[in-house]
Amino acid sequence: MGVGIEVRGLNAWYGKNQALNEIDMKVPANHVTAVIGPSGCGKSTFIRCLNRMHETIPDARAEGDVKVGEMDVYGDGSDPVEVRRRIGMVFQKPNPFPTMSIYGNVAAGLKLNGFSNRKQMDELVERSLKLAALWDEVKDNLHKKSGASLSGGQQQRLCIARALAVEPEVLLMDEPASALDPISTSKIEELIFQLKQHYTVVIVTHNMQQAARVAELTGFFLMGSLIEYDKTEKIFTNPADKRTEDYVTGRFG
Amino acid sequence: MPSIAASTSQPVSLWRRVANQGATAFAILTAVLVLVPLMAIFVYLLIKGVGALNWAFLTQTPKPVGEAGGGMANAIVGSGVILAIASLIGIPLGIGSGIYLAEYGRNRFGDIVRFTADVLNGVPSIVIGIAAYSLVVVPQKHFSALSGGVALGIMMIPTVARATEEMLLMVPNAVREAAFGLGIPKWRTTLSITLRTASAGVITGCMLAFARVAGETAPLLFTAFGNQFWNLNPNQPTAALPLQIFVYAISPFDEWHNQAWAGALILIILIVGAVAAVRITVSRGRLKGA
Amino acid sequence: MRSRFQQGLDELKEKLLRMGGLAEQAIDRATEAYRTRDSKFCQLVLTGESAINEAEREIDELALDLLAMQQPMAIDLRFILAVLKINADLERVGDQAVNIAQRVLDLISEVEIELPVDIPRMADAVTTMVQRALESFLDGKAEVAEAVLQMDGIVDRMKDEAFVVLVQKMHDNPKTVRQALDVLLIARNLERIADHATNIAEDVIFWVRGADVRHGGAHYRE
Numbered sequence: 001m002g003v004g005i006e007v008r009g010l011n012a013w014y015g016k017n018q019a020l021n022e023i024d025m026k027v028p029a030n031h032v033t034a035v036i037g038p039s040g041c042g043k044s045t046f047i048r049c050l051n052r053m054h055e056t057i058p059d060a061r062a063e064g065d066v067k068v069g070e071m072d073v074y075g076d077g078s079d080p081v082e083v084r085r086r087i088g089m090v091f092q093k094p095n096p097f098p099t100m101s102i103y104g105n106v107a108a109g110l111k112l113n114g115f116s117n118r119k120q121m122d123e124l125v126e127r128s129l130k131l132a133a134l135w136d137e138v139k140d141n142l143h144k145k146s147g148a149s150l151s152g153g154q155q156q157r158l159c160i161a162r163a164l165a166v167e168p169e170v171l172l173m174d175e176p177a178s179a180l181d182p183i184s185t186s187k188i189e190e191l192i193f194q195l196k197q198h199y200t201v202v203i204v205t206h207n208m209q210q211a212a213r214v215a216e217l218t219g220f221f222l223m224g225s226l227i228e229y230d231k232t233e234k235i236f237t238n239p240a241d242k243r244t245e246d247y248v249t250g251r252f253g
Numbered sequence: 254m255p256s257i258a259a260s261t262s263q264p265v266s267l268w269r270r271v272a273n274q275g276a277t278a279f280a281i282l283t284a285v286l287v288l289v290p291l292m293a294i295f296v297y298l299l300i301k302g303v304g305a306l307n308w309a310f311l312t313q314t315p316k317p318v319g320e321a322g323g324g325m326a327n328a329i330v331g332s333g334v335i336l337a338i339a340s341l342i343g344i345p346l347g348i349g350s351g352i353y354l355a356e357y358g359r360n361r362f363g364d365i366v367r368f369t370a371d372v373l374n375g376v377p378s379i380v381i382g383i384a385a386y387s388l389v390v391v392p393q394k395h396f397s398a399l400s401g402g403v404a405l406g407i408m409m410i411p412t413v414a415r416a417t418e419e420m421l422l423m424v425p426n427a428v429r430e431a432a433f434g435l436g437i438p439k440w441r442t443t444l445s446i447t448l449r450t451a452s453a454g455v456i457t458g459c460m461l462a463f464a465r466v467a468g469e470t471a472p473l474l475f476t477a478f479g480n481q482f483w484n485l486n487p488n489q490p491t492a493a494l495p496l497q498i499f500v501y502a503i504s505p506f507d508e509w510h511n512q513a514w515a516g517a518l519i520l521i522i523l524i525v526g527a528v529a530a531v532r533i534t535v536s537r538g539r540l541k542g543a
Numbered sequence: 544m545r546s547r548f549q550q551g552l553d554e555l556k557e558k559l560l561r562m563g564g565l566a567e568q569a570i571d572r573a574t575e576a577y578r579t580r581d582s583k584f585c586q587l588v589l590t591g592e593s594a595i596n597e598a599e600r601e602i603d604e605l606a607l608d609l610l611a612m613q614q615p616m617a618i619d620l621r622f623i624l625a626v627l628k629i630n631a632d633l634e635r636v637g638d639q640a641v642n643i644a645q646r647v648l649d650l651i652s653e654v655e656i657e658l659p660v661d662i663p664r665m666a667d668a669v670t671t672m673v674q675r676a677l678e679s680f681l682d683g684k685a686e687v688a689e690a691v692l693q694m695d696g697i698v699d700r701m702k703d704e705a706f707v708v709l710v711q712k713m714h715d716n717p718k719t720v721r722q723a724l725d726v727l728l729i730a731r732n733l734e735r736i737a738d739h740a741t742n743i744a745e746d747v748i749f750w751v752r753g754a755d756v757r758h759g760g761a762h763y764r765e
Contacts, residue, residue, distance in 0.1 A: 056433055058359075085436025095427035099450050109435035112445055159431070166435060209614055236616050238753030248616040250545055
């Protein structure tokens with residue numbers, strides 16, 4: 001089951017440039033929440049702060065209060081590696097490990113974190129691939145085909161399976177379908193809809209129709225600030241803030 | 254200005270066709286010219302060396318001066334021992350520094366290391382031999398395969414380090430991010446993911462370094478020193494193929510000259526064979542589509 | 544902003560306003576027909592109906608295209624939905640004008656009788672409502688639309704008074720039943736036109752404010 005995320009006073013910088021300003025946001029468990037906004041508004045920075053990926057960039061830092069379930073992400077004594085283990089991430093461009101087989105890719109997170117029980121690993125790999133709606137297409141070639149030999153849409157589902165294999169509570173997705181064709185995109189969207197039963201999903205997207213299709217809540221970011229955060233229907237039929245309206249109607253961005 | 258439509262309806266001008274064909278011919282010619290000395294050397298070695306190549310050559314130690322027969326078996330094995338020691342020193346240190354430079358060394362210290370490696374690469378091999386002499390032979394008070402291995406190992410480091418660094422830098426950052434996102438710590442990511450992805454290139458770098466030092470003679474002059482007899486003890490002077498070839502080649506004996514040719518031929522065959530064997534093993538381990 | 548889309552929206556507005564003009568004209572002519580008992584005005588109303596129906600078709604088609612091709616959101620989406628609803632209301636207004644014209648034709652064929660019902664006054668009120676409603680659409684002004692909602696009560700009262708008076712008349716003098724009934728029906732047609740004007744005003748408020756004010760409440764999206 002998924003857990004909720006509570007963000008309070010989150011700020012983030014790249015060197016001297018402030019990329020996020022005092023973000024307050026509550027993401028409910030087992031829901032899909034979309035983060036939209038024009039290029040450079042801080043939406044990618046925001047989700048990368050949730051799992052402490054932001055600080056892997058040289059000179060980047062973040063401060064604030066982020067609680068994922070009971071876990072205090074930025075608390076004293078919090079280990080970034082442990083945080084990332086409990087929060088899964090899927091990136092814009094599918095990035096399977098090139099030299100590993102399909103099985104190897106899905107099991108990578110398990111193997112490299114010390115998991116060794118072969119039978120359990122097989123089960124977890126199968127379960128993850130089924131959750132990612134990829135099992136039927138690859139079950140005969142798990143060990144023979146490399147991750148990189150799949151099509152774009154399949155690669156992305158492989159990356160989703162890989163992220164799910166370590167059984168995170170939250171799944172962060174940074175524009176997961178933007179590099180894919182429409183059919184693959186709709187498969188991924190369908191998948192996201194199914195995933196929310198087990199996980200809390202936060203998805204960054206620059207495609208408003210996608211946010212409208214998959215998310216129950218939507219947050220609109222602009223220049224590092226969270227402008228409006230509400231039910232998706234409200235954001236797209238009658239947003240409260242004029243800036244939100246200008247963005248969703250295409251008057252800018 | 255002439256329209257595009259007008260110019261594409263004309264036939265390609267004569268001048269352009271001549272230039273195209275001329276450039277292609279030039280490219281082919283230079284490629285052939287590069288192959289020629291390579292092939293010439295190999296064929297010449299074959300012709301000169303195959304005569305003295307026989308089972309005795311490959312299994313016997315040198316006979317005393319004046320006697321006919323004998324072989325370079327000890328030199329072949331000795332080279333193997335020395336190269337093994339060199340690889341044990343050069344490859345781990347080289348890969349280790351390469352990893353540091355690529356993953357952790359985008360800073361002042363890294364620049365210094367990089368510069369040092371490049372300089373080391375350019376140091377004459379005999380100077381490295383002298384350095385190994387002072388570092389190992391003098392304290393130990395005897396020549397040894399170990400000191401030879403140290404000298405050759407030092408020579409391998411820059412090549413392996415730079416190749417490893419280049420190959421690691423070529424691994425897209427997305428791969429590292431994927432590993433971080435799974436909660437894999439940086440050191441583990443570097444070893445199990447990034448290095449693994451770059452492995453083909455890194456192995457090539459190691460092979461290049463190996464092939465280069467396999468034929469080095471000067472560094473072994475004051476370190477391994479050479480030996481007419483069997484010796485498997487790395488702490489004793491040891492025979493090596495390049496050394497043996499050198500000694501025989503400058504000797505006044507025809508018999509030994511022939512054996513020198515044979516030795517050179519064997520050296521080339523062994524180096525090419527080693528590289529090919531690694532290539533085949535690596536490609537067999539590769540997955541479909543990777 | 545996306546200029547093709549903006550052009551589409553402008554065209555939609557223009558077409559709807561033009562259709563509104565046709566509807567207003569139909570009411571005018573029907574009223575004139577009643578006042579003058581001249582059948583030529585009735586004919587004008589009857590022949591003018593096809594133009595209104597054609598306009599309705601065009602507007603529906605254009606709105607559908609914009610929805611499918613441009614994925615409008617928020618205020619643009621509400622605008623197009625409002626246009627579709629106003630479209631339907633205006634077409635019904637046209638129908639009501641035709642009904643009035645038909646009643647007038649019937650009156651013309653009968654003996655003229657004095658009836659204590661001021662149809663022209665009622666028609667004026669209704670015309671004003673329609674005009675204001677269309678004005679609120681043209682300017683996107685919710686306050687003007689709200690004023691229209693207020694006037695609906697007045698027209699309803701006028702219709703109820705006419706009903707009482709005419710029923711009394713019919714009771715007192717059965718020979719006047721036919722004419723009285725015609726006038727009663729005309730009063731009802733006018734009252735329906737007023738309802739449609741009210742709908743148009745509510746649709747404008749929905750477009751501009753995103754509030755559903757139908758059926759007497761104000762329901763904002765939570």
